[in-house]
Amino acid sequence: MALLAVASLGWTLWWAMDLARLPVFEPLVARTESELAAAYERALEREATPEALAARLEARLGEDPRDWVVIDGLVALAAEEGIALPADLIERRTLLDAEDNGWIATGLDCLSCSWDLRDCELSAALSCGVAVNLTVIGDLVALVREGGHYVAGEEVDQIDLGIAFVGIAATGLVVFSGGTSYTVKIGSGLLRVAHRMGRLAPEILTLFRRAVTLGVDWGGLRAVRSADELAALARPAVLRPAVKVAQDLGRLNTRLGTRQALHLMGAIDTPSDAARLARASDALGPRTVGAFEMLGKSRFLRTGLRFSDEVVAVIGGIFAAMGSLAGLMASGLMRIGRMLFRPLLRGILRVVIR
Numbered sequence: 001m002a003l004l005a006v007a008s009l010g011w012t013l014w015w016a017m018d019l020a021r022l023p024v025f026e027p028l029v030a031r032t033e034s035e036l037a038a039a040y041e042r043a044l045e046r047e048a049t050p051e052a053l054a055a056r057l058e059a060r061l062g063e064d065p066r067d068w069v070v071i072d073g074l075v076a077l078a079a080e081e082g083i084a085l086p087a088d089l090i091e092r093r094t095l096l097d098a099e100d101n102g103w104i105a106t107g108l109d110c111l112s113c114s115w116d117l118r119d120c121e122l123s124a125a126l127s128c129g130v131a132v133n134l135t136v137i138g139d140l141v142a143l144v145r146e147g148g149h150y151v152a153g154e155e156v157d158q159i160d161l162g163i164a165f166v167g168i169a170a171t172g173l174v175v176f177s178g179g180t181s182y183t184v185k186i187g188s189g190l191l192r193v194a195h196r197m198g199r200l201a202p203e204i205l206t207l208f209r210r211a212v213t214l215g216v217d218w219g220g221l222r223a224v225r226s227a228d229e230l231a232a233l234a235r236p237a238v239l240r241p242a243v244k245v246a247q248d249l250g251r252l253n254t255r256l257g258t259r260q261a262l263h264l265m266g267a268i269d270t271p272s273d274a275a276r277l278a279r280a281s282d283a284l285g286p287r288t289v290g291a292f293e294m295l296g297k298s299r300f301l302r303t304g305l306r307f308s309d310e311v312v313a314v315i316g317g318i319f320a321a322m323g324s325l326a327g328l329m330a331s332g333l334m335r336i337g338r339m340l341f342r343p344l345l346r347g348i349l350r351v352v353i354r
Contacts, residue, residue, distance in 0.1 A: 037283045039303050040291060048294045050083045056294065058089060061096055068101065069263040070293050077290025142192065159205055162212030163191045165234070166242050184243055187250030190258065194265045201269045207242050215239040245271050248278040255281040260289050267297050276301050 057074045060067060071093065078085050142164035146156050167188030191208075194200050215238035223229070252274070253261040268274050280300065281288045292300050 033283065036279060036304055040280070040284055043295055043299070043303050044077075044081065044287075044291055048077060048081060048083075048291070050078075050085075052294065053078050053081075053083055054085055054089060057085065057093070061089075061093060066096065066100060067263075068097070069259050069289060073260065073289025074293060075290075076286045077294070080285075080287045080290075158212050159195050159200070159208050160192060162208035162215075162242065163188050163195065163246075165212060165216060166208075166239065166246050167192075183250035183254065184246045185250070186253050187246035187248065190249050190253045190261055190265070191246060193258070194262055197262070199262060199266050203270050204245065204268065204274075207245060207271065211239050211242040215242070241271060245274050248274040251278040252281050255285065256288055263289060264292065267292070273301065276304050280304055 053074060057071065057078075060071050060074065075085070075093070077083075142160050146161045146164070149156050167185050191200070191204075195205075215235050217233040217235065220233050248271075249261065249265070252264065255278075256264070264277055268277065277288075280291075280303075284291050295303065
């Protein structure tokens, strides 16, 4: 038992040292693709029951204003899971959809979105205001606009400028992130739309401020004559985190579409949130928004993680060591008991025999 306790403590110490070498002590790591899909399936089996889905959909239909991205996501989740929603609930949803998203309401919203994305909601009319922003033309327009503001001595939107530069420089930078320029450009366009709509978290804003202030050689800007020369001014080591976020959001947009991607961006607080949502969308597809609604942000993101091998080994070593020590203590107590009570028992037996 003593040897087992020593071996267990040695095992625990070895893996604890290995765990300490991980970046910022990351005890949780991303699941593999197969593990990820299985984990979400188990979570949805528990939480997305027919009764729970119907109750959540009914609650969402009763809100004012109604969030049609979530409503459509719940309906899609029910369809993908093979859950038949109550007929009266489906009929109510159809009537309210016609009321909120008819051609008159959509036309008015479309004009509003086309004029200014800050007045745009996550409705069907959103496409009227984002078509240009999701292409490289939007990046060039943003650079020209903010450059004009700088020349005129007006305030420059550093976030929009940083997003635009990441989009323009995507071709030269994706080699450092392992993605495709198309995905990064789509992601930068989505970031611009989210920024104009006020849906970017402070940490994401800070990331792009740093990208534009430190990630570009502004001293060589006067000599630039083409987009390729502009991309050459990039400092990849500084821009890489911003490019990674744009790449993850590009994957999210490609998988789910602009409306659902923008809806989920309201829940993205950190770059790691963006990466986890992108991976989840690969596993869940059209069920992503519905699953996010049923599980909640914390559980949804946590489902995509598991304990690292180092943590599992440390926990196993601790339990083995505790079991061995408990065995040693029990053995020691038994010996002490025998030593203390054996003379007493002998004395009692002698008295009885006499």
